[in-house]
Amino acid sequence: MNIGIVCYPTYGGSGVVATELGIALAQKGHQVHFITSHQPVKLNFLTHNLHFHEVFVENYPLFHYQPYNLALSSKLVESVEKYDLDVLHVHYAIPHAYAAYMAKQMLKDIGIDIPIVTTLHGTDITLVGSHPVYKPAVEFSINHSDAVTTVSNSLKEDTLRLFNIRKNVEVIYNFIDFEKQASWSDEQCMRDTLASSDEKILAHVSNLRPVKRVLDVIRIFHKVQKEIPSKLILVGDGPDKEKADLLAKELGVKDKVLFLGKSDEIRKILCLTDLFLLPSETESFGLAALEAMAAHTPVISSNTGGLSEVNEHGVTGFLSDVGDVDDMAKNAIFLLRDAERLEKFKKQAFESAHQFSIESILPKYVSMYERVIKNGF
Numbered sequence: 182m183n184i185g186i187v188c189y190p191t192y193g194g195s196g197v198v199a200t201e202l203g204i205a206l207a208q209k210g211h212q213v214h215f216i217t218s219h220q221p222v223k224l225n226f227l228t229h230n231l232h233f234h235e236v237f238v239e240n241y242p243l244f245h246y247q248p249y250n251l252a253l254s255s256k257l258v259e260s261v262e263k264y265d266l267d268v269l270h271v272h273y274a275i276p277h278a279y280a281a282y283m284a285k286q287m288l289k290d291i292g293i294d295i296p297i298v299t300t301l302h303g304t305d306i307t308l309v310g311s312h313p314v315y316k317p318a319v320e321f322s323i324n325h326s327d328a329v330t331t332v333s334n335s336l337k338e339d340t341l342r343l344f345n346i347r348k349n350v351e352v353i354y355n356f357i358d359f360e361k362q363a364s365w366s367d368e369q370c371m372r373d374t375l376a377s378s379d380e381k382i383l384a385h386v387s388n389l390r391p392v393k394r395v396l397d398v399i400r401i402f403h404k405v406q407k408e409i410p411s412k413l414i415l416v417g418d419g420p421d422k423e424k425a426d427l428l429a430k431e432l433g434v435k436d437k438v439l440f441l442g443k444s445d446e447i448r449k450i451l452c453l454t455d456l457f458l459l460p461s462e463t464e465s466f467g468l469a470a471l472e473a474m475a476a477h478t479p480v481i482s483s484n485t486g487g488l489s490e491v492n493e494h495g496v497t498g499f500l501s502d503v504g505d506v507d508d509m510a511k512n513a514i515f516l517l518r519d520a521e522r523l524e525k526f527k528k529q530a531f532e533s534a535h536q537f538s539i540e541s542i543l544p545k546y547v548s549m550y551e552r553v554i555k556n557g558f
């Protein structure tokens with residue numbers, strides 16, 4: 182198949198999923214065309230079957246906001262025609278599903294009917310998409326997609342609750358490529374560069390936005406380190422970084438918290454991590470939790486959204502109510518203070534992550550593409 186993929190080519194979870202999906206499809210022999218504003222970060226285009234078409238936005242002084250939607254729709258039309266694309270898969274509804282709908286209508290004028298698959302990722306439905314400013318356009322573009330998927334059952338429920346949806350919504354979970362994980366050996370894991378042998382290492386990886394509740398991460402760690410000698414690694418960049426830094430200073434744990442900034446070396450960091458913290462306000466799936474589990478790291482998380490579909494309470498880690506830092510710290514200490522228990526949870530987290538292996542998820546997207554190409558739904 183010739184597949185067009187539209188996504189945010191940044192560090193966000195939806196961009197990571199779209200990129201990994203494209204790479205896996207290309208490895209299976211499909212021609213995959215990324216149509217995005219920049220080259221997706223995890224993509225190496227010196228690979229067979231992968232193509233990149235950059236969406237340029239022409240600046241003009243009259244524009245207060247640059248019309249990215251228009252530029253994307255035009256690029257989609259051009260790419261579908263030029264590369265004979267069979268299907269367009271758009272990740273994150275805003276504005277991708279809307280731009281794809283426009284492209285579809287333009288293509289109809291020249292006798293091409295391109296099916297659109299829209300994958301909803303989370304905040305395009307919850308925090309942002311359901312805001313009255315965007316809701317009518319988001320609802321319209323979901324209803325006019327040929328197929329719609331969500332990354333968890335919880336997000337499907339949110340979509341049906343918040344919008345008037347007339348389409349069938351299919352859940353296709355996010356996934357992990359264990360082959361890539363396996364290429365990582367423990368000898369590469371330089372734990373002693375970050376902590377002494379008697380210290381445990383906790384980690385949090387995110388874009389440090391308020392929705393991730395990074396201050397809760399610091400508060401949990403503050404309680405944990407009173408009981409267990411430990412270090413905290415914070416990976417990512419975002420608006421709450423400074424607040425987190427200040428709170429760490431205020432609580433007197435600044436010297437035990439390492440801010441690593443944005444990193445392409447998540448696997449390297451996870452291999453030396455004992456426990457992953459994800460106390461988010463809302464989380465449709467929690468790809469970061471799955472990545473941690475796939476690297477043998479149990480997860481202490483909130484029980485919001487789709488997190489309970491990924492992190493199994495008492496098996497792969499523990500879940501608590503949003504904001505309940507006492508409970509999260511209690512669970513973290515429970516795991517960290519008993520070496521045998523921690524080992525058991527590490528093993529269980531790794532095993533449980535296998536239900537989300539790329540081998541089991543990829544065929545679901547492929548059969549969805551085949552269905553929409555054949556039937557238009």
Ligand code: GMT
Binds near residue numbers: 304468
């Ligand atoms: O919240 C983020 O980290 C970014 C956001 C995105 O769309 O890039 O993530 C959402 O999509 C991820 C991939 O499907 C999910 O794993 C995240 O749970 C989801 N984030 C939220 O729902 C807040």
